[in-house]
Amino acid sequence: MIDFSLDGDQRMLVETVDRFVRNEVEPLEADIPDDGTIPRDKVAALRKKAQELGLFAMGMPAEVGGGGLSAVDLCLVDEKVGRVTSALSRNIFGQVYPMLMACKGNQRDKYLLPTVRGERICAMAITEPEAGSDAASIRTTALWDGSAYVMNGSKQFISDGDVADYAIVMALTDPAKRARGGITLFLVDKDTPGFRVGRVQKMMGHNGYGHAELFFENCRLGEDQILGELGEGFKLIMKTVSRVRLANIGARAVGMAQRAFDMAVKYANERQQFGAPIGSFQMVQKMIADMATDIYATRLMVLNTAWELDQGRDPRDKISMVKLHASEMVGRVTDQALQIFGGMGYTKDLPIERLYRDCRVMRIFDGTSEIHRTLIAKHALKEAAAA
Numbered sequence: 001m002i003d004f005s006l007d008g009d010q011r012m013l014v015e016t017v018d019r020f021v022r023n024e025v026e027p028l029e030a031d032i033p034d035d036g037t038i039p040r041d042k043v044a045a046l047r048k049k050a051q052e053l054g055l056f057a058m059g060m061p062a063e064v065g066g067g068g069l070s071a072v073d074l075c076l077v078d079e080k081v082g083r084v085t086s087a088l089s090r091n092i093f094g095q096v097y098p099m100l101m102a103c104k105g106n107q108r109d110k111y112l113l114p115t116v117r118g119e120r121i122c123a124m125a126i127t128e129p130e131a132g133s134d135a136a137s138i139r140t141t142a143l144w145d146g147s148a149y150v151m152n153g154s155k156q157f158i159s160d161g162d163v164a165d166y167a168i169v170m171a172l173t174d175p176a177k178r179a180r181g182g183i184t185l186f187l188v189d190k191d192t193p194g195f196r197v198g199r200v201q202k203m204m205g206h207n208g209y210g211h212a213e214l215f216f217e218n219c220r221l222g223e224d225q226i227l228g229e230l231g232e233g234f235k236l237i238m239k240t241v242s243r244v245r246l247a248n249i250g251a252r253a254v255g256m257a258q259r260a261f262d263m264a265v266k267y268a269n270e271r272q273q274f275g276a277p278i279g280s281f282q283m284v285q286k287m288i289a290d291m292a293t294d295i296y297a298t299r300l301m302v303l304n305t306a307w308e309l310d311q312g313r314d315p316r317d318k319i320s321m322v323k324l325h326a327s328e329m330v331g332r333v334t335d336q337a338l339q340i341f342g343g344m345g346y347t348k349d350l351p352i353e354r355l356y357r358d359c360r361v362m363r364i365f366d367g368t369s370e371i372h373r374t375l376i377a378k379h380a381l382k383e384a385a386a387a
Contacts, residue, residue, distance in 0.1 A: 010073060017055060017080040024049070025084045025092060029351060038087055038208045046092045047118060057094040057116045059243060061101065064108075065116045071243055071306035075251040079299070082255025085358065087208020089252075095160065097124050097168060098240040099185065102228035111166065111187055123164035125155040125188075125214055126237070134371075136179035136234060142171035142186060142221060149173065149226075151186065151194070151219040157365075161212030162200050165190055169216070170233055177231065185233035187225045194219040205357030242309060242316065245323050245366055250302040253326035253362060254295060260330075260337035260355050261291045268340055278340070287336045294329045301325060317379040324372040327362035334359050 006014065024046060031039050050056045059074050060066025069077065081089045096115055100122065103112040114120040131138040140153025151171055161167065166189045174182030188195055198213030228236045265288060268279030278284050301322050308315040334356045338345035345352040363369045 006076070010076060013069075013073065014076050014080065016053060017077050020050070020053065020055065021080050021083055025088055028088060029085055029354075032085065032087060032208050038091070043088065043091045046088075047094075050092050050094075051118060055093055056118055057096040059098065059247060060096050060116050064101070064112060066096070071246060071309040072303060074243065074247045075302050075306045078247040078251035079255040079258070079302075082252030083259045085208060085354065086206050090160070090209060094118055095122070097122060098243060099168065099227065099236050101240075102185075102236055103187075106224070107187065107227070120165040121160055121163055123158050123161045123167040123212075123214075125158050125161065125167040125169045127157045128153070128155055136183070138170055138172060138183070140169070140171045140216065141175065142169075142173050142184065142219075144173070148220040148222060149186070151188070151216040151221055153216050154198075155214040157201065157211050158214050159211055160209055161214050162197055162210035167214065168227060169214075170237070173231060179234040181231040183234040184230055185227040185236060186221050187227050188216075188219065188221065192219050192221070203361075205354065205359075205361060241366075242319050245319050246302060246306055246309070249362060249366060250298070250305070250322040250326040253330040253359070254299050254302060256355055256359055257291070257295050257298070257330045257333040260334045260352060261288075261295060263350070263352065264288070264291070264337035264340040284340060287340060291333045291336050294333055298322075298326050298329045317376060320367075320372040320375045320379075323367060324369050324376065327359075328369060330359040330362060 028039070028042055028046070031042065047056065054067060055077075056067075057065070058067030058069050058077055060068070062068030067074075081093055094116075100112045100115060111120070111122070115122050126138070128138050128140060138153075140151065140155065142149040142151040144150075149171075151169070153171065155161070155169070158167070166187055169186045169188045171184060171186060172178065172182055173184040176182060190197075194217040196215045196217070198215055200210040200212045203211055227233070265279070268284055268288065269277055271278045273281075279288070301318075305315050305318040305322050308318065334352070338352050338356050341350065341352055344350060347353065367375075
């Protein structure tokens with residue numbers, strides 16, 4: 001017998017996060033204007049409360065001050081967090097990258113621990129104009145000149161790049177080896193000479209935090225600014241990305257879709273047309289049935305894959321499936337929800353249009369749907385050939 005029920009601690013955790021998100025974080029969305037600015041004092045107050053409740057940096061190990069949640073528990077929590085815009089979730093619950101656990105020596109006190117405490121903001125700088133889903137094709141270099149690594153290059157679409165205190169920057173240290181031992185991660189402080197923040201790129205969605213260009217012109221970096229080991233940056237990213245994809249994309253896509261679904265079902269019961277609730281119309285019922293089925297299937301995919309991670313397995317093929325399916329599912333569900341709302345769904349009076357805009361990028365970042373389909377197919381073909 002397989003028992004899918006939550007234990008007492010899990011129920012308490014999920015209920016606490018759900019109550020906090022619905023009662024205190026969701027109402028703050030109405031205070032985010034079209035230009036994306038958010039009320040810093042209110043966000044700071046909610047972040048403090050999240051920290052007091054133990055809801056900050058929940059995915060980081062307890063020994064460094066994080067929540068210490070398992071992959072399953074993190075996904076259960078992030079489904080609830082996914083109900084609100086990323087501008088609020090990343091500021092209130094913390095955007096702390098798991099590769100920071102590779103910090104060693106003085107790096108722990110300078111970068112890791114203050115970031116987990118919410119005292120420093122970190123940006124993850126991988127994407128470049130010529131390197132998106134194919135991260136191994138980056139052009140930014142950090143070459144040893146005998147006394148320092150000299151970094152040159154640029155990054156784009158870097159979340160929080162405009163406000164971050166430092167960035168984790170992926171760079172080529174051996175262009176000949178590239179992903180096979182030639183890519184390294186560096187911890188680069190914002191005040192490093194030659195490090196410049198360019199324009200903040202305006203986006204279709206995900207307003208409320210910056211997506212910036214970063215430029216590096218002869219930035220001199222010491223060996224003590226290498227995160228992890230020299231030449232092992234690509235491996236470190238691949239090693240730590242699994243939980244991020246599952247929680248930040250898979251589980252949060254489920255949460256976003258669930259919110260759109262809940263609103264659409266409530267509206268379908270209340271909205272009258274032709275003398276009856278629109279929920280009584282078969283075409284509307286079909287959309288509701290499809291939405292409910294989509295959400296249910298994706299939730300189980302996320303939790304099953306998270307369980308495999310907790311068992312110490314390496315379900316990279318399933319993580320690609322989750323990323324692909326969840327990102328496309330939330331697009332279908334929010335589109336159907338908007339359709340049920342009709343003209344009102346297209347207005348800014350309701351959060352449906354924002355959910356619609358915000359979810360679209362999920363099929364692009366962290367590997368496009370096309371890239372993940374290729375990875376899934378290659379894994380299936382390889383397994384079949386080995387059988």
